[in-house]
Amino acid sequence: MSEKQDTELIIKEAARDIFLKKGYAGARMQDIADKAGINKALLHYYFRSKEKLFDVIFFEQFGKLIGQVKEGLRGDMNLHDKIEFFVDKYIGLLEQSPYLPLFVINELSRDSERFIDKLKSFEVYPEAASMIGMMMQEMEKGAIKKYHPFHLLMNIMSLSVFPFIAKPMIMTITQVKDEDWKELMADRKEQVKAFIFNALEI
Amino acid sequence: MSEKQDTELIIKEAARDIFLKKGYAGARMQDIADKAGINKALLHYYFRSKEKLFDVIFFEQFGKLIGQVKEGLRGDMNLHDKIEFFVDKYIGLLEQSPYLPLFVINELSRDSERFIDKLKSFEVYPEAASMIGMMMQEMEKGAIKKYHPFHLLMNIMSLSVFPFIAKPMIMTITQVKDEDWKELMADRKEQVKAFIFNALEI
DNA sequence: ATTTGCATTAACCATTTGGTTAAATTTTTT
DNA sequence: AAAAAATTTAACCAAATGGTTAATGCAAAT
CATH class of the missing domain: 1.10.357.10 (Tetracycline Repressor, domain 2)
Incomplete structure (x- = not known):
């Protein structure tokens, strides 16, 4: 249960970092996954799509x-x-x-x-x-x-x-x-x- | 001879438009070609790569x-x-x-x-x-x-x-x-x- | 201990994208 | 007019990229 909160936060922090520096077009889902130290599929498990993740950030x-x-x-x-x-x-x-x-x-x-x-x-x-x-x-x-x-x-x-x-x-x-x-x-x-x-x- | 000058200019104008509005990462070579009304391969004939074309602009x-x-x-x-x-x-x-x-x-x-x-x-x-x-x-x-x-x-x-x-x-x-x-x-x-x-x- | 349900991953897929090639067309030179 | 050179295109390619799937791990509930 706290895992979920944790992972979501970790992803968001990584996404923020990448999106802020590179913008939507320049950001890569793989880079975000790498920075978060997780599998790329997990990004989609939590946020469905690049656009949705981006919007949150x-x-x-x-x-x-x-x-x-x-x-x-x-x-x-x-x-x-x-x-x-x-x-x-x-x-x-x-x-x-x-x-x-x-x-x-x-x-x-x-x-x-x-x-x-x-x-x-x-x-x-x-x-x-x-x-x-x-x-x-x-x-x-x-x-x-x-x-x-x-x-x-x-x-x-x-x-x-x-x-x-x-x-x-x-x-x-x-x-x-x-x-x-x-x-x-x-x-x-x-x-x-x-x-x-x-x-x-x- | 004047064809060459012409085409190069047309490409540059299209590229300027796209790059200015979308930035390097957001720009698509195909969009530039479309806007210039030419084949995508011709972009590379004139400017070799996206990066080189971008640098010119x-x-x-x-x-x-x-x-x-x-x-x-x-x-x-x-x-x-x-x-x-x-x-x-x-x-x-x-x-x-x-x-x-x-x-x-x-x-x-x-x-x-x-x-x-x-x-x-x-x-x-x-x-x-x-x-x-x-x-x-x-x-x-x-x-x-x-x-x-x-x-x-x-x-x-x-x-x-x-x-x-x-x-x-x-x-x-x-x-x-x-x-x-x-x-x-x-x-x-x-x-x-x-x-x-x-x-x-x- | 077994089942259940969520979290996570490896492998895969379809599309997009920058780039190439070989042929066709046009222009220039001879 | 023929040859040569430059321009343009259609078709193709490989890598990158967003996204999916099916299997695995794992903790809580039974």
Whole structure:
């Protein structure tokens, strides 16, 4: 009985690893089986097909990403603290799961139709609306500079997420080495927050 | 003779389309042949293997992306105009080639080792150094706020590129419709520039 | 101890996929 | 016009890949 739980978890961990790194098209069932240390047939015994296994992983990972967004947007802090919290949380998450955003983006980009119904349950609208409302209030008050709230939110996200997505490209282009990158990224949170707050300062 | 040029071009155009949308692993030689309206064997006659064909496309596209970066960084404008020029140019490029950045990022992410030698010829270091030098000068003068130049450059790029990469994800999360997205993106250039300049303003 | 039912595997299967070959067609050269 | 060279195709091949099956192992229930 605990065997079943165990094996299923082991498979899922292996699948997550492979799918995150290689994407759906690049992943091989055999590789997942090997990484899990089991027979390939057992994958199908537990998850029936590559697509079904993939979906399990994808929704889990999507949930993880969205969950962090929602958590970052929610809460009763003032705008400044909210932004600070969001950037810290988000960059923190990506430091631990660097493959996550590119994976989700890729698979949604590949075929968003396929997921669209099942993804509705993850909606962030309430949380986003609350944050946007707060932004507009502050802008009205004249407490911060005026921007289109959608773009402001997009900017916060862009600054937090992009470096993780673009790392291999940036490193190739700039020929920055691994250690230098690490060092640079250690400063990222502070640099992003300063940039945002300065852009908002009236 | 002109046949040869013609066919090669037709194949490359088809290959570009398929590879950009599906990536290396997701692309099928048969699909490329179909799109080009030719026999699959002819692909191999012209390009020998999937990998070789892919490399031709990849380096072309990488060059396009990097070329734009270099062009954006070069020039004898002052910093303000340079940033303006860069953002306009870059977002303009991506409006026309929305698949480009995700494609390059993905394939470099998949296996950057494979390309690293061949990509050295594209180096943007001189142009980047010139821009970074200019930034540091302005910061020293007290003309703009102080940031780590690397992060400032990264921020400019993040704000310009991220929305194009994350479009399917953002649209899914926010349930923004296609027309709304288009409308929002029409403002993007201005919003990004304003955000950057406000963040730099002392 | 035997049966029962789930977990696991080895071997196998059908399809897909990148790639090849030999012949046919077209173009270029002589 | 004939020969030679280049281009294009139909048919084929071998390996890879997702998936299945039938047998085996194994723990719990009888």
